Amino acid sequence: MNREDWADFINNLINNSTYEVIGVKAKGKRFIFAPLESADELRLDYDTTILPPKKYFLPQYENLLSFDLSKQSVNIEMKEEKRIIIGVHPYDIIALQQMDKVYFDTYIDRFYKIRRENTIIIGSNILNVSERSFATSMKAHTVTSGYDLMVTDIGSSIIIEIGTERGKKLMERYATNITDATEAEIKKIEEIVESIESKDRKLKVDKENIPNLLKRNYEHPIWRELSEKCLQCSSCTIVCPTCYCFDIRDEVSLDLQGKRIRTWDGCLLPDFTRIASGEVFRKDKTERFRHRFYRKGLYIPERYNFIACIGCGRCSIACIPDIAGPFNVINKIAEDSEETRGEIIFEIPVTRGGEEETAYIPRNGIIRRIEKLTEFEKLFEIELEDSIDFNYQPGQFVEVSILGVGEAPISISSPPIKKGSFELVVRRVGNVTNKLHTLREGDKIGIRGPFGRGFDVKKFEGKNLIFVAGGIGIIPMRSLISFILDDSNRDRYGIVTILYGSKTPRDILFMDEIKEWEKKEDVIVKLTVDTCPEGICWDGCIGLVTSLFPEVKWQDIENTVAIVIGPPVMYKFVIKCLDTIGVKEENIYVSLERRMKCGIGKCGHCQINGIYVCKEGPVFNYTEIKDLPEAFE
Amino acid sequence: MSKNISINIEHVTRVEGHGNIILNVRKGNIEKIEWQVSEAPRFFEVMLKGRNYWEVQPITSRICGICSIGHSLASLKAVEDAFGIKISEQTNALRHLAINAENMQSHILHIGYLTAPDLFGVGSVIPLAESKHRDTLLKIVKLHRLANEMSDLICGRTIHPLTLIIGGFSKIPSRKQLLELKKRLIKDRETLREVASAIRKVSDKLPDFKRETEYIALSTDVEYALYDGDITSTDTGRFKDHRRYRDIIEEYIVPQSTAKYAKHNRESYMVGALARFNINSRQLSSNALDIADLFELKPICYNPFMNTIAQLVEVMHNIDDSIIWIDKLVDDGLKEEKPVDFKVREGRGVGIVEVPRGLLIHDYTFDKKGRCIKANCIIPTNQNHANIQKDMEAFVPTILDKTKKEIELSLEMLVRAYDPCISCSTHYLNIDFKET
Amino acid sequence: MKPKVAFFDFASCEGCELQVADLEEELLDLIEIVEVVSFREIMKEHSNNYDIAIVEGSIIRPIDEKRLKKIRRIAKTLVAFGACATIGGVNKIRNPWQPEEVIKEVYGDIDFKDNEFFNVSKAKAVDEVVKVDYYIYGCPPPREEIKKVIIALVMGKKPDIPNYPVCVECKKNENICLFELGKFCLGPIARAGCNAICPTNGRACDGCRGILSEPDTKCVEDILKRYNLTYEEMKHRFTIFNYTLEEDR
Incomplete structure (x- = not known):
């Protein structure tokens, strides 16, 4: 196609098609993807854009649902925008294909999917190489699929390769004077690609070796050296075409109209992992700095089989201290190649199939009963409004949603034998739980889930069970204990020992039930408190939960399974005790708490190294995670 | 008449800043009339000491939230004057739009939110929202929004502007945005006319009070002066040398207070919309003059209460003038200009603009590294304090037959008519009229 | 019952309060969900009975401290509003100088000893004088954030203020x-x-x-x-x- 006809084609699309036409435009000395007003603005000779085109599929700010607080009504309509994006470089096309894997995995993200379906991609071969690019080394400088049309501006004319039927139809409808490309012209494309290969910066290792390299260098000094210069601004993740972490929050305007907003988040930010009670995981900036590289180069490859870096160089342009670029980091580690400095090995315990579509819409739940347990905890019995089955395992959690306030992950506390309703025991620590505590019986809340992996009760059959709970760890544990001690299940399990430590006697949860459990045959219950304030009657133990171990006469320990749930600091000590009495590692199960925001393994907040707590957890067999540096930090 | 009145209005409301009115009348004799300012002093002169030339505008902008565009422009003009920077045609045009936007915003706020409640007989815009005047209020809000969005577009935001920089603009609006703005300006002329006629219906509530005084404002041959011009007095005419503004404006200290007052040819003078109208009305747009006719406002008007009406007239002029500047910008074609190059040098610069409340002067001296070693700002409200006092002294005897409540309201209305910007005026001085 | 809100200003440019006036039509939504009982910049009405005090400006004199402490005693919730109130803002630029030097620099040798209006201390942020429950940052604070904090207080939730750069x-x-x-x-x-x-x-x-x-x-x-x-x-x-x-x- 000659240049005039190409311009006519673009202008035709802008003026006559039902699509919003996006293209690469100049912004100062840089380039951006933005709506085109005319073909003259399109700059196929760009090196790279400030932001990748991901903003059109996962926008910076996105409305997941709208609501009216005065009427308590919800509107989940999604505006379906039809777009054509012109000038997408091969590496960005590959990045989008990677993003597809994430957003279509297990739960298909409806918002992302609809945008993908409604967008036509007109790719462009790279004409000018960005000075920070190493796309060739990442095998992302060319691409053979993922576009509807692929254009190459060879100077004398524009060569268009048809990628899809949709692209072909677009040409037929809006373009004129198309002729077949000559061999010389096709040769020219090859020359252009070759010249890119020669100009691009080259990695010292093969792309395929990056995961192995990282595996061996978890303790490499480079992480500390570089991270000392890190300003923690997270620019590197924001400009990255393969970063997909997000946050969800509720916004309400003064006229009580509200929105649930999804926005980009970044794992370099100190608050990224902060949970409602204030706890922060991956506290040290070196750990966060390293995490980003490991996500891209090890965790995502292990899970999805691709390296989440396509060598565009945007992060290294955006990084003010210039430490974020993977190119230098990988090369530096590769130089020290043979030496192993800390090794990290992990396997993702469970990968679930299923292709359920999700739009993050909560189901309506009605609060049937509220019981105040302590000053800070209340029990809520929830009945779902729809008649769809709600099946869950002990140890799973739900996302509780209150319009205008937000969502919070809450573990289910009732045993799954109970039908028609379930119970949540909630400590008030954050916005959602504080609000929940002000609600009354009959009020409505939203429920998403159940999520995550719970306890596989079948595996425990025929075993003795030790339950070790610290603080509110008893809440999810109660679901499992009640299930096992239920008359219909009891005979399938052996001796049950329950060790439960609380801060003070006032904080002990489910005291009445505990007394009932105690009465049952072959059930041992030991309670302890950290301190007993004056004026409170307590004749039990005082001390940490670990101090209860010598109190029990352990028997048949080889055939014993231990379940441990408590605050992060507790695990190491309890596991040591279990080891001392002879419980095998593979018989220990734990449930971990992290910031589970989306519940479906996408938002990135709950990660422990490469594992999503919301998906592969919160229940883990100890052996699955014991070697993960971030599990029991 | 032999009544006793004691009025002590602490913190006059619906004005910018903290001011008090004291009136003591014993047996019909006025013993004391005082206009006090109790605002906390902020010492901007000290803040500027040793700061780099490029920090001066962001700091002085913070003298006042309501006229921060005016302060920024005066500040930039002073720095440009010191370094000999000549701005481009485009920058000149955009700065005119900026000053128009602020004038409109401030005037509409004053007319609609601060004065209208008195005219409509309520305490504030809040009851106004629930009254039969809600419709008028919504029109005022619409105009206010237009002015603010115009500031947002030209200056990056309304309060503490961002795009105004030494020698140019850090960001300019697009042609499309300017044309969009023009459309709205044309449309809202009608809204303004509707507001004017609603105010006309109650404008008889403005006291018919006159006191001859001097008026000072900028003026120039080319336009109704806001952004640029020569200091001009109704008594003595035009004065050319802007750096010698001290020859005109004599700051002085009155015996009973520590406040600096200002005078020129008489014991007090007035600046602001009415002063500009009195000096430059011939340069107003015909639409603006129509509004003046509606209120029978003619130069020279000696009624300070008519300042509010002069503001209304100016808003229409700002709309008409902005449309002309937009046309010029669009016709000439918008260019991505870099700010003018300049060399930092030792010396003094003075920047003078008309802000909503009147004449504003920034005066800086820089050392050879461009650090500010001396600064002086002359604020419109400071220049008006003496005139407010003199007006009160002349006004009170004419209203002594009224009830205490009516006198209070009348005095408050007098202060509000000046639209005083007290945080501005106390940028460094604090007027104390402590009762003994 | 609508919460009662009062706005107060100390040493500042009053731009923060102006941002509230600049909410335009939304100012009318605001008065639907809260009862504004004091807002001197635009209101004549005033009451000393309020739940939420929104305080603009730095504290620069003992008389201001006294006034602020009184506000704190009445208010259930106190919000520091704008840069001057939250972090001291431009008012603190003069803090390296002694207050007496500052006065002398600006007013010359006039004796202000007996005058409490001129009894100036170093500029302080509001939380250097009283406990602050929430902060609305910025110079001026963005209108969006003002709305966000007010609605959060009305709904009884903690405002979600960014803690990132x-x-x-x-x-x-x-x-x-x-x-x-x-x-x-x-x-x-x-x-x-x-x-x-x-x-x-x-x-x-x-x-x-x-x-x-x-x-x-x-x-x-x-x-x-x-x-x-x-x-x-x-x-x-x-x-x-x-x-x-x-x-x-």
Whole structure:
């Protein structure tokens, strides 16, 4: 196609098609993807854009649902925008294909999917190489699929390769004077690609070796050296075409109209992992700095089989201290190649199939009963409004949603034998739980889930069970204990020992039930408190939960399974005790708490190294995670 | 008449800043009339000491939230004057739009939110929202929004502007945005006319009070002066040398207070919309003059209460003038200009603009590294304090037959008519009229 | 029952309160959900019975401290409003000088000893005098954030104020990094929530919403070298809004 006809084609699309036409435009000395007003603005000779085109599929700010607080009504309509994006470089096309894997995995993200379906991609071969690019080394400088049309501006004319039927139809409808490309012209494309290969910066290792390299260098000094210069601004993740972490929050305007907003988040930010009670995981900036590289180069490859870096160089342009670029980091580690400095090995315990579509819409739940347990905890019995089955395992959690306030992950506390309703025991620590505590019986809340992996009760059959709970760890544990001690299940399990430590006697949860459990045959219950304030009657133990171990006469320990749930600091000590009495590692199960925001393994907040707590957890067999540096930090 | 009145209005409301009115009348004799300012002093002169030339505008902008565009422009003009920077045609045009936007915003706020409640007989815009005047209020809000969005577009935001920089603009609006703005300006002329006629219906509530005084404002041959011009007095005419503004404006200290007052040819003078109208009305747009006719406002008007009406007239002029500047910008074609190059040098610069409340002067001296070693700002409200006092002294005897409540309201209305910007005026001085 | 809200101002430009007046039509929505009982800048009505006090300005005199403490005693919730109130803002620029020097510099040798209006102390942020429950940052605070905090208080939730740097918002806005243009911007270490309004308008961030964490010398060594700045000069950049960081700590 000659240049005039190409311009006519673009202008035709802008003026006559039902699509919003996006293209690469100049912004100062840089380039951006933005709506085109005319073909003259399109700059196929760009090196790279400030932001990748991901903003059109996962926008910076996105409305997941709208609501009216005065009427308590919800509107989940999604505006379906039809777009054509012109000038997408091969590496960005590959990045989008990677993003597809994430957003279509297990739960298909409806918002992302609809945008993908409604967008036509007109790719462009790279004409000018960005000075920070190493796309060739990442095998992302060319691409053979993922576009509807692929254009190459060879100077004398524009060569268009048809990628899809949709692209072909677009040409037929809006373009004129198309002729077949000559061999010389096709040769020219090859020359252009070759010249890119020669100009691009080259990695010292093969792309395929990056995961192995990282595996061996978890303790490499480079992480500390570089991270000392890190300003923690997270620019590197924001400009990255393969970063997909997000946050969800509720916004309400003064006229009580509200929105649930999804926005980009970044794992370099100190608050990224902060949970409602204030706890922060991956506290040290070196750990966060390293995490980003490991996500891209090890965790995502292990899970999805691709390296989440396509060598565009945007992060290294955006990084003010210039430490974020993977190119230098990988090369530096590769130089020290043979030496192993800390090794990290992990396997993702469970990968679930299923292709359920999700739009993050909560189901309506009605609060049937509220019981105040302590000053800070209340029990809520929830009945779902729809008649769809709600099946869950002990140890799973739900996302509780209150319009205008937000969502919070809450573990289910009732045993799954109970039908028609379930119970949540909630400590008030954050916005959602504080609000929940002000609600009354009959009020409505939203429920998403159940999520995550719970306890596989079948595996425990025929075993003795030790339950070790610290603080509110008893809440999810109660679901499992009640299930096992239920008359219909009891005979399938052996001796049950329950060790439960609380801060003070006032904080002990489910005291009445505990007394009932105690009465049952072959059930041992030991309670302890950290301190007993004056004026409170307590004749039990005082001390940490670990101090209860010598109190029990352990028997048949080889055939014993231990379940441990408590605050992060507790695990190491309890596991040591279990080891001392002879419980095998593979018989220990734990449930971990992290910031589970989306519940479906996408938002990135709950990660422990490469594992999503919301998906592969919160229940883990100890052996699955014991070697993960971030599990029991 | 032999009544006793004691009025002590602490913190006059619906004005910018903290001011008090004291009136003591014993047996019909006025013993004391005082206009006090109790605002906390902020010492901007000290803040500027040793700061780099490029920090001066962001700091002085913070003298006042309501006229921060005016302060920024005066500040930039002073720095440009010191370094000999000549701005481009485009920058000149955009700065005119900026000053128009602020004038409109401030005037509409004053007319609609601060004065209208008195005219409509309520305490504030809040009851106004629930009254039969809600419709008028919504029109005022619409105009206010237009002015603010115009500031947002030209200056990056309304309060503490961002795009105004030494020698140019850090960001300019697009042609499309300017044309969009023009459309709205044309449309809202009608809204303004509707507001004017609603105010006309109650404008008889403005006291018919006159006191001859001097008026000072900028003026120039080319336009109704806001952004640029020569200091001009109704008594003595035009004065050319802007750096010698001290020859005109004599700051002085009155015996009973520590406040600096200002005078020129008489014991007090007035600046602001009415002063500009009195000096430059011939340069107003015909639409603006129509509004003046509606209120029978003619130069020279000696009624300070008519300042509010002069503001209304100016808003229409700002709309008409902005449309002309937009046309010029669009016709000439918008260019991505870099700010003018300049060399930092030792010396003094003075920047003078008309802000909503009147004449504003920034005066800086820089050392050879461009650090500010001396600064002086002359604020419109400071220049008006003496005139407010003199007006009160002349006004009170004419209203002594009224009830205490009516006198209070009348005095408050007098202060509000000046639209005083007290945080501005106390940028460094604090007027104390402590009762003994 | 609608919560009663009162606005108060101390040493400031009153731009924060103006931002509330500038809510335009939404000001009418505001008075549907709260009862504004005091707002001197635009209201004649006043009451000393309020639940939420929103306080603008720095505290610079003992008489102001007295007034603020009274407000604190009445208010169930006290919100510091704007840079002057939250971090001291420009008012703190003069803090390296002694108050007497400042007075002398500006007013000359006039004796103000017996005058409490002129009994000036060093400028303080509101939380240096009384306990502050919530902060609305910025100079001026963004209207969006004002609305966000007010609605959160009405709904009984903790306002969600960003604890991350301006870069996050700046990058989302797809601005060219000002460092790339050779300007020294505080964006990487300054609190966001302003939607990066300054860099978006081509102006370097001055950190009017506060500095999140002051980077140590080692951290910024290379950057300073590139811009030919000393660490002291960099810290001088903070001082428009964030004077005396060490003292505050």
